[in-house]
Amino acid sequence: MSDIRERNYAHPEVLVSTEWVAQHLNDPNVRIIESNEDPLLYPSGHIPGAVEVDWVRDLNDPLMRDYINKEQFEELMSRIGVTPEMTVVFYGDKNNWWATYAFWVFQLFGHTNAKIMDGGRLKWIKEGRPLTKEVPQYPRTVYKARERDDSKIRAFRDQVLEHIRARKPLVDVRSPEEYRGERLHMPDYPNEGALRGGHIPGAVNVPWSRAVNPEDGTFKSAEELRKIYLEEVGLKPEDDVIVYCRIGERSSHTWFVLKYLLGFEKVRNYDGSWTEWGNMVRVPIER
């Protein structure tokens, strides 16, 4: 894949290459953070010096379905030795799906000095770069966060209902089978956490993984992404867009693509997603 700067992204500064990370492993102003869907990957080997941020344990409120609050975020940042001035670089499995999710949560608290390592774990490993099982210990820091601000990049169900009424664009990033409501609950097998299948009325379907090159997990160029999101499904950078999936994890990847790589002004992630919508009484569903 070409150099990040040659791909004509709206905000290329949010991406760093594996080579950049390799050159900053000992940079005291940079903290590398691995965030995975599979909890065994970090213990099996990670980038030297990288800390782990686990979505379930570290970013979710343990009781209510919500994200951590200001105090919990401050504690997390202190524990992993991050200061407000420090650059955090996320990477992970599944083509950075969970890395972008962690990145999104960090933006709720305004830690804008954040980047994604293009290609994630897959590219780092494919390039034969070093991994270690050693878990680093950093001195605790004092981190003062602002209150979590959900207003700009997070959407809630009532806002989605307003969005539908206003006929504004929604992007369902799940698989076509999930979008069409064809995934049926099978005897002996668990269902996918929703009582009804289908999609939010008016939503277009663009599976999240279309934004990456499958061979190395890097993001596609701006030109290729524009073909998908602008030409194919008709989104415009000035649109007010809401993205969703099952719990908001895959859609944070598309949120990242639209906001930073294509420069959309207003993109929100509906993290309630299908596990909320598909279980709610009397909300409209399309198949």
Next chain:
Amino acid sequence: MGHMPEKLAALLAEFETITDRYERYELLTEYADTFQEVPETVARRPFPQDHLVPHCESQVYFWAREEGDHTFKFYFAVENPQGLSAKAMAAILDQTCSHVPAWQVLHIPDDLPLRLFGKDLSMGRTLGLTSLVAMVKAAARRHVSRCPVCQAQDGQESA
């Protein structure tokens, strides 16, 4: 209630003593390292879709070969090279439930993934791993439902 496979019960007892999340994951990683893919004598790529484990995001395939003595040999293929949890789960199911009477396989606890991996497991991951368990139990259930010997044994052990 009947008995789950003995080796599995022993493994669960070992996991119950682990309080450190990282230690738990290291042990599971060791199991993932012992994972053995389905041999070519049983199945070859491209694997048939009717052997694909539903809801598992690591693209796992499953086979159950009846051994003729009311036991099975279980085989798995994990197509996602980063699917370590799936490999660990498959290795544990194979090493503790293959060559075990079907009436005992029926009693694998449904919440096995949570008992092994702990509560910090994402919903998608829980669904996928639970599907693996369900596939193994479904194979045993099909056998037991048409085998009077197994039904009698299960009844005796449950008494």
